[in-house]
Amino acid sequence: MSQQKKVLVTATNYSQLCAEAKQLLEKNNFEIIENPHDRPMKFGELKEIIGDIDAVVAGVDTWDESIFKLAPNLKVISRFGVGVDNINLDQAKEYGIQVTNAPRLNSNAVAELTVNLILNSLRNTVNLHVSTRQGHWERFVGTELKGKKVGLLGFGNIAQSVAKKLYGFDVELLAYDKFPNKEIAARYDVQFTSYEEILQASDIVSMHLPNLPETHHFMNKERFNQMKQGSYFVNTSRGALVDEKALYEALETGKLQAAAIDVYEKEPITRDNPLFHFDNIITTPHTAAESYEVYHSVGLMTAQAIISVFQEKTPDNLLN
Structure with a gap:
């Protein structure tokens, strides 16, 4: 050479x-x-x-x-x-x-941001940070992570790291994966189940599926409607997995209490993205692995x- x-x-x-x-x-x-x-x-x-x-x-x-x-x-x-x-x-x-x-x-870095987004969504810390700096003194009442059901859609390396980190929060962990790693699941008390059960039972749903033709828009209108009323949704995987119009509707109707996303259908995003209309969504610029x-x-x-x-x-x- x-x-x-x-x-x-x-x-x-x-x-x-x-x-x-x-x-x-x-x-x-x-x-x-x-x-x-x-x-x-x-x-x-x-x-x-x-x-x-x-x-x-x-x-x-x-x-x-x-x-x-x-x-x-x-x-x-x-x-x-x-x-x-x-x-x-x-x-x-x-x-x-x-x-x-x-x-x-990059598994640890993405998992850490995932947990960060979950906690920030439950306690509204991003909005409180902004309002406090503006001189306001809001009495926002948040939600604790303890005792919640957290559903992991996908259980690869990143989701496994998320489960490890959430294990100490006293949550109930559910996971869906076509090729379940039962050994690691047992280590962190993760229960494998169907994605339908995860959507219906989880207080917080975290997306970790691979981006494949069969997973395109996995989270569509029908599946958002299957989620618990007032639940939370986090995506640090790939934007193509989520129909952003369906996510918009889930936020607009109150089906979702809040959402947090690091990835988008079209990247980089533009300032006119309709999701920016909502205060109850945290948006970061595909930075989970940074x-x-x-x-x-x-x-x-x-x-x-x-x-x-x-x-x-x-x-x-x-x-x-």
Whole structure:
């Protein structure tokens, strides 16, 4: 690998937060080209530079044949994260492009924000923070987490970490998953049941399903209507899992007492998103995995995957 190769990094804040990973790539004779935008790159922006790129550390930009056919040198896309619904794995394989991801490394960060959003929703702390700074002295009466039923839709690594953290809150934990991990469930007193039972019985429903064609708009009008009156809904998984029109209606009718979402059907969001009409929804900008610890560990894993490909070794977490 004597000739210098070019790595496009579309994940943001790479130099600041992934310095060790960048140094590792440069030490192995890679030139780093960073995303100049504080957002996912668009097709037109990728089109201008992809022709000379040998490898990509990908954020949540879209990667499919429309880009692959313009990228004759591209050999590997190393996803800076877990979800690869933005990458067409079959088309990548057809073009000889290996795709990897970085599983498990962001689980704690996402789980911590999930618990944060649950607690903030129950106690209305975001609105109280704003009103107190405005000189008001509201007597908002919140709800305690203790004694509540918390339903986890999906029980992968992140949901398992959420269960671990909630175990000490004296809650009743329910979970739905097609491939239940009974050993970990038993460790935290998690009871597996149907998603219908979770929706009907839970005071708080937390979304952790993967983004697949069959889970698109999993939470639709019918399923929001199945939830308990005055319950809470949290989504730190993927925006496509939730029909935002149905979520709007659930908030408008009072079916939901409150909601908290970190992900959206269309990202980045715009200020005219109808959900911003409500005070009883907490919205964050797909930030659940944004921690220094995640950037450091994922940065190193994605860099090593790229190095392995050009050393003609099978990279860890090869997906196609």
